Amino acid sequence: MTALPDQQPLVAEAAAPAQRALDRRPTLPAPLAARPFLWLSLLLLFIALLSLLVGRYPTPGILSPSALAEDTMARQLVLNLRLPRMLSAILLGMTLAACGTVLQMIFRNPLVEPGFLGVSQGAAFGAALSIIALSAPALVREGLAAAFACLGLALSYLLARRMRYGGWILRLVLSGIAVSALFSAGVGILKYMADPLTELPDLVFWMLGGLWGVTWTDLAYLLPPVLAGLVIIYLMRWRLNLLALDDDTGFSLGAAPGRERVLVLVAAVVATAAVVSVAGIVGWIGLLVPHIARRLTGANARQAMPASLLLGGIFALVCDDLARTLLAGEIPLGILASLFGAVLFMALMLSRNVRVQR
Amino acid sequence: MSKTLSATMPGQPVLRSSQGILSASHLSFGYNGARRIVLQDLSLEIPAGAITAILGPNGSGKTTLLRLLLGVLRPQAGQVRLNGRGLEAYSRRERGQLLGLVPQDEHIPFDFSVLEYVLLGRAPYLGTLQMPGRADYEVALQSLAAVGLEPMAQRPVPNLSGGERQLAVLARALAQQPQVLLMDEPTSHLDLANQARLLEIMRSLVSQGVTLVLTTHDPGLASSVAGHAVLMHKGQVLTAGPAGSVLTAGNLTQTYGVPVQVFEVDGRRLILLP
Numbered sequence: 001m002t003a004l005p006d007q008q009p010l011v012a013e014a015a016a017p018a019q020r021a022l023d024r025r026p027t028l029p030a031p032l033a034a035r036p037f038l039w040l041s042l043l044l045l046f047i048a049l050l051s052l053l054v055g056r057y058p059t060p061g062i063l064s065p066s067a068l069a070e071d072t073m074a075r076q077l078v079l080n081l082r083l084p085r086m087l088s089a090i091l092l093g094m095t096l097a098a099c100g101t102v103l104q105m106i107f108r109n110p111l112v113e114p115g116f117l118g119v120s121q122g123a124a125f126g127a128a129l130s131i132i133a134l135s136a137p138a139l140v141r142e143g144l145a146a147a148f149a150c151l152g153l154a155l156s157y158l159l160a161r162r163m164r165y166g167g168w169i170l171r172l173v174l175s176g177i178a179v180s181a182l183f184s185a186g187v188g189i190l191k192y193m194a195d196p197l198t199e200l201p202d203l204v205f206w207m208l209g210g211l212w213g214v215t216w217t218d219l220a221y222l223l224p225p226v227l228a229g230l231v232i233i234y235l236m237r238w239r240l241n242l243l244a245l246d247d248d249t250g251f252s253l254g255a256a257p258g259r260e261r262v263l264v265l266v267a268a269v270v271a272t273a274a275v276v277s278v279a280g281i282v283g284w285i286g287l288l289v290p291h292i293a294r295r296l297t298g299a300n301a302r303q304a305m306p307a308s309l310l311l312g313g314i315f316a317l318v319c320d321d322l323a324r325t326l327l328a329g330e331i332p333l334g335i336l337a338s339l340f341g342a343v344l345f346m347a348l349m350l351s352r353n354v355r356v357q358r
Numbered sequence: 359m360s361k362t363l364s365a366t367m368p369g370q371p372v373l374r375s376s377q378g379i380l381s382a383s384h385l386s387f388g389y390n391g392a393r394r395i396v397l398q399d400l401s402l403e404i405p406a407g408a409i410t411a412i413l414g415p416n417g418s419g420k421t422t423l424l425r426l427l428l429g430v431l432r433p434q435a436g437q438v439r440l441n442g443r444g445l446e447a448y449s450r451r452e453r454g455q456l457l458g459l460v461p462q463d464e465h466i467p468f469d470f471s472v473l474e475y476v477l478l479g480r481a482p483y484l485g486t487l488q489m490p491g492r493a494d495y496e497v498a499l500q501s502l503a504a505v506g507l508e509p510m511a512q513r514p515v516p517n518l519s520g521g522e523r524q525l526a527v528l529a530r531a532l533a534q535q536p537q538v539l540l541m542d543e544p545t546s547h548l549d550l551a552n553q554a555r556l557l558e559i560m561r562s563l564v565s566q567g568v569t570l571v572l573t574t575h576d577p578g579l580a581s582s583v584a585g586h587a588v589l590m591h592k593g594q595v596l597t598a599g600p601a602g603s604v605l606t607a608g609n610l611t612q613t614y615g616v617p618v619q620v621f622e623v624d625g626r627r628l629i630l631l632p
Binding site for chain 1: 425428429430450451453454455457458459461464465466467468469470471474478479481482486487488489490514531534540
């Protein structure tokens with residue numbers, strides 16, 4: 001098959017110089033592409049260790065390791081407050097970024113994220129419902145959050161399919177906004193019904209998004225759905241590329257596009273719902289991080305997915321560290337993530353190289 | 359199984375060209391639960407190791423037939439057979455190793471590099487959780503070489519010209535090392551130079567034993583490249599057989615409903631519209 005008579009380079013070779021600027025991308029995977037992951041992993045590890053020491057006890061700043069050895073209180077603080085919180089922040093960021101990558105690839109739409117497709121708001125509604133109406137235990141809360149998150153995504157998708165306006169990218173964004181608004185209204189009603197002295201403050205602060213008060217118990221509830229979801233997504237990351245292609249092509253390549261998409265979507269949405277039910281709505285990570293990851297490694301999810309996971313963990317952890325240390329009182333994580341996320345995203349969209357087709 | 363193209367192609371059973379590698383018998387198909395009938399009682403034999411062109415006016419059911427042959431659509435009646443065995447009896451991966459598709463207009467949403475995109479053609483040889491390995495890279499690079507896109511392996515797909523893009527899609531299908539390649543209007547977006555290049559590649563594929571099936575609405579293209587032709591009209595096969603005996607003025611006039619003239623110049627057919 002290699003032995004074709006004349007291998008003339010094709011027409012566009014002439015336009016090579018202009019193209020070449022766009023071709024500065026990592027090439028073959030193996031040893032070279034492993035390096036960004038090494039650096040990102042080390043960075044995440046470093047920030048994670050730092051997060052355990054940074055805080056406002058006993059004084060604002062960094063807790064010295066020697067103080068840790070002497071001060072039982074400090075040790076308790078690090079082990080029972082900062083450690084579970086640090087791990088939750090990393091899981092939160094990883095999950096949102098992975099879910100964003102999955103949604104963007106499967107819906108072939110670089111402008112979606114869990115917060116845009118009714119996933120986060122659906123999960124929030126489910127969790128709020130269990131807090132207000134049922135005062136249910138954590139497990140029920142997670143289950144309801146997951147159920148409503150899946151419902152939100154399904155509604156957004158079905159609405160976009162039937163909408164008679166605009167192209168696919170626009171329709172999906174619009175229907176996601178509508179469905180999210182629907183669930184936000186539902187949360188609003190729940191807030192209105194909530195007891196203003198006991199339930200309402202909880203609900204409001206939880207909705208702002210944050211990880212204060214995360215305990216080992218919360219983490220224990222968070223871990224199974226999040227780990228299961230992330231493992232499925234991670235293992236199927238190369239397959240995601242295939243699922244981003246047209247249905248007929250995916251079918252011709254031996255995939256079952258419909259079934260496999262549902263599997264990956266449910267994994268992503270259940271993990272996200274678990275995270276939302278603990279941390280509230282934290283936006284923009286799912287939109288921004290996959291873009292940066294693709295910029296770093298190229299679109300191939302084989303590399304872009306691990307990059308997304310690491311970057312998501314780093315981004316959420318840094319935001320959470322700032323949220324709890326910048327002021328004496330805590331700044332809600334959702335606000336900080338939106339602030340940094342939106343600013344970075346604007347910068348990214350204004351820079352060259354970003355193309356949104358259609 | 360060796361995974362290089364040159365090693366696999368000859369290893370596959372050589373079929374006499376009279377034998378249909380892919381056949382359809384009494385296919386009926388309609389969309390919307392058979393309410394809108396597209397194909398009715400259609401039977402067809404695709405000869406192995408040759409190029410078969412499926413011709414017909416717009417809306418005659420060419421693309422639907424191609425999707426039935428691929429198996430992505432299930433006929434309401436009748437059966438598609440590949441190597442004598444019902445298509446539905448193959449596993450997804452088995453089928454993917456035998457039947458490739460070059461769609462008319464493939465939407466590639468993210469900027470994969472050309473090589474990464476072509477590698478997706480290895481999916482039928484990989485498990486659901488498996489990643490392509492070194493051997494798969496080699497096959498992908500050979501497929502790129504076969505269409506002359508090797509120098510562009512690292513370029514993002516969206517930066518390719520229309521012609522190069524079509525060749526990249528073909529290379530992706532070749533990485534499947536298929537026995538049969540289904541091509542939907544393969545030249546419709548190509549200029550003359552790229553059409554000529556694609557036809558040359560198609561001929562070289564056939565000489566290596568690959569069976570090609572293409573749909574087209576261009577009888578000139580069909581007569582220049584295809585040894586066999588199938589003329590479709592309103593969801594049925596009007597005539598089928600060697601291109602020379604199918605692509606006659608009478609048949610074409612009947613299919614398209616306009617007077618078509620066919621001349622023979624230097625042993626090549628020239629098809630003229632009124």
